[in-house]
Amino acid sequence: MRITMKTLYASPERSIAAGATADVPDDEAQDLIDRGFAVPAGADEADGQAPRPGAARKSPPAPPDGDEVPDGSIAVVLAWVGEDRDRAAKALDVERATKGDRARVKLVEDLTKLLESEQPE
Structure with missing residues (x-):
């Protein structure tokens, strides 16, 4: 085979x-x-399976529209957040509320880093 x-x-x-x-x-x-x-x-x-040799890679997801946190991959959520602190806080709250102790560590770290970074003047 x-x-x-x-x-x-x-x-x-x-x-x-x-x-x-x-x-x-x-x-x-x-x-x-x-x-x-x-x-x-x-x-x-x-x-979600192995790529064929020479297969084209997918482009990153476009940021979703709307005010609700998208239910998707880390890349989709971060694209929706962008540099918006309010969206970062909302996404972090939703991730923790819906996933609890199974929240995605990388997403929580990236959102926390954005929230803790200095705001531009």
């Missing part, structure tokens, strides 16, 4: 770099797919 590795894989028989595509025995391939280390060759990056 032809697979694309999501991580580095090494065994006594072979080693395959992350992002590389290789033919491996069906049972080994299925085990790697089931454990989340590989995807079937040709799987699309948009599905």
Whole structure:
């Protein structure tokens, strides 16, 4: 079976770099797919799977419109916040209220850093 590795894989028989595509025995391939280390060759990056070699990268998300904190990735939330302290405070409150102790650490750090930075005069 032809697979694309999501991580580095090494065994006594072979080693395959992350992002590389290789033919491996069906049972080994299925085990790697089931454990989340590989995807079937040709799987699309948009599905959260390994990119195909030479696949174009996605552009960053456009900032969402509206006054409500978007429910999306860290990049989407930070794009919505921009440099707006009021939005940063609102996004931080929403993240902590909805996620509790599972709040996204990087998002909380970035929002806190913005809120604690000196305001331009």
